[in-house]
Amino acid sequence: MTFIHREGYPTLIVIGICILIATVVGYLVHPPSLAIVLMFSLFIAFFFLQFFRNPSRRVAVRDVRMVYAPADGKVVAVEEAFEDEVLLENRLQVSIFMSPVNVHVNRSPIDGSVKYFKYHRGKYLVAWHPKSSTDNERTTILLENKQLKLVMRQIAGFLARRIVFYPKVGDSVEQGGEVGFIKFGSRVDLLLPLDAEVLVKPGDSVMAAETVIAKLGGD
Secondary structure (H helix, E strand, O other), X not given: OEEEOHHHHHHHHHHHHHHHHHHHHHHHHOHHHHXXXXXXXXXXHXXXXXXXXXXXXXXXXOOOOEEEOOXXXXXXXXXXXXXXXXXXXXXXXXXXXXXXXXXXXXXXXXXXXXEEEEEEOOEOOOOOOOOHHHHEOEEEEEEEOOOOEEEEEEEEOOOOOOEEEOOOOOOEEOOOOEEEEEOOOEEEEEEEOOOOEEOOXXXXXXXXXXXXXXXXXXX
């Protein structure tokens, strides 16, 4: 079942008012153009409705050894990178680009708790730009359980202007549970231990809470 995400309500109300005004003005000023106004309005309404959709998701198997995708989108990078804010060590970075047509709800890749959170102001480079991870508006989150410390970054893209992360430091998160939202094109990075087995590659499409992107060591 799919619902409209609460982050979309203010935008959808504004869009609805604009459509109503445009329809009334079109009818009063030039009635023959009303059909064109209505068609354009329906297109705009459909775009925003699909953008703010919030499909019900639940992980098929909750497993401490598995790391699920935190976002819908396309994998744009799998590479070793130095995590210079929290852990201060080399990590395997998996980056997922979310286009405007993807679901933009972010979900927790693991069970655990929030140990660190920081919001960074920054630029709005396109989300696939190599420097977007360090230069763009973003959040940095450290999720931790007994098996794993995992850094997650929500990164604003060229169009994104609002990043939301709901849990506070000390809160527990559930694998596959909703933790945040990013409006319009954006990106989410996960920084995994170097010994993690990454199961995706650049170009792969993934779905939050459904695609396992990495597996930790152990049988």
